[in-house]
Amino acid sequence: MTAPLNRIVIFGAGALGGLLGGKLSRVAPVVLVARPAVAAVLRAHGLRLAGQSNETLACGPNFRIVSNAVADLTLQPGDAILLTVKAGAVSEALNELASLPRAPGTPSLPLFGLQNGTGFEGALHAAAAHGFRPLHAVAHLGATLVEPGLIEDWGGELLLPEDPAGHALAALLANAGLKARTLPDLEVWRWKKIAFNCALNALSAILEVRNRETIRPEWRALRKQVLCEARAAAALHGVNLPPADALLEEFEGRAKASNNVNSMWQDLQRGRRTEAAYLNGAVAERVVLKERWAPSANAWLARIVQELEDARDATAQAEIRRRGIARLQALVAEEAQA
Numbered sequence: 001m002t003a004p005l006n007r008i009v010i011f012g013a014g015a016l017g018g019l020l021g022g023k024l025s026r027v028a029p030v031v032l033v034a035r036p037a038v039a040a041v042l043r044a045h046g047l048r049l050a051g052q053s054n055e056t057l058a059c060g061p062n063f064r065i066v067s068n069a070v071a072d073l074t075l076q077p078g079d080a081i082l083l084t085v086k087a088g089a090v091s092e093a094l095n096e097l098a099s100l101p102r103a104p105g106t107p108s109l110p111l112f113g114l115q116n117g118t119g120f121e122g123a124l125h126a127a128a129a130h131g132f133r134p135l136h137a138v139a140h141l142g143a144t145l146v147e148p149g150l151i152e153d154w155g156g157e158l159l160l161p162e163d164p165a166g167h168a169l170a171a172l173l174a175n176a177g178l179k180a181r182t183l184p185d186l187e188v189w190r191w192k193k194i195a196f197n198c199a200l201n202a203l204s205a206i207l208e209v210r211n212r213e214t215i216r217p218e219w220r221a222l223r224k225q226v227l228c229e230a231r232a233a234a235a236l237h238g239v240n241l242p243p244a245d246a247l248l249e250e251f252e253g254r255a256k257a258s259n260n261v262n263s264m265w266q267d268l269q270r271g272r273r274t275e276a277a278y279l280n281g282a283v284a285e286r287v288v289l290k291e292r293w294a295p296s297a298n299a300w301l302a303r304i305v306q307e308l309e310d311a312r313d314a315t316a317q318a319e320i321r322r323r324g325i326a327r328l329q330a331l332v333a334e335e336a337q338a
Contacts, residue, residue, distance in 0.1 A: 005110075005168045006078030007031065011069075011093050013038050015143035015263065016114060017084035018151045020158075020178075022047045025063035027175040031073060032065050039067040041149040051144070051152035051260075069096055076103040080110045080165055081132070083124075086263075087115040087278040091123045098130035110165035112137040116197050116263070117278030118233075135161050138189050141178075142211075142260035154260040155179075161186045191239045195230035196251050198279050199223045201264035202301035205274070205308070206324055208265065211258035221332045224248050225297040226280070233286040268308055268317075276305040297331060304328075 013034030142154025157179035173180035284299035304324035
């Protein structure tokens, strides 16, 4: 039986959290937890959705914006929490969630983690000791944060677990005009997304192009090597992904249809830390240490993105990109000769 969800609490008001919060507020009460500066913009001007959407959602009883969750938010029966912060911020967000007051009789609440990458799962699962029921979800949603309060919606879908809360959330999302489905083998789909993000996000950020523009013939060998390494990392976790050629074909089909600026390039544009350490870096660490897989394409991608994060200015970034692209081209050439 599908359990009712009376309210959606979203931790993280970036592109994904903002898009989900705005859309869901049409069909259910939503509380969006945002940084103070972002909260001020949303309260003053509402949330504007562009791209495939064209609407402005005003704050109100069905769309509350809070910046101090401990002071302004009390968890209650029927709540579901969507954790949409970056992988590196999961522990901090969960500490804040654990400290929130609860209404009497509030049971263990479903907590959906929508993070990219791997390496944060232990922190998410530890939330079970604080009155939450951790669940993974996979977001294949094209959302671009143009500026605080303005998000481009490029479509896609949300994949949820075969679970009463998963079914209830899928129904709400469908009513809000978002594609969603529940799957029994969600961990396979989660690792597929990890693999696809490894093959897409870093290269897009290095080349400074939208997702679909990375699908160039000269990078096909690199894409395949990245996916093969991610496939090996998934196997170490007991997850069997499709054969490499099938994985590559599916990835290229998805990427060609994706017009958004992915989160890794957005983070670099804003001078923020990316999730490369939880994507390419985490995969490289697993396959190099456990499988003796070297040279690792994921390791090189992670290294170049980290250098871009550490760069002092645009001139330094341009030089890092020039050298990085040359190194990736050399890696492709070495793979062709192997």
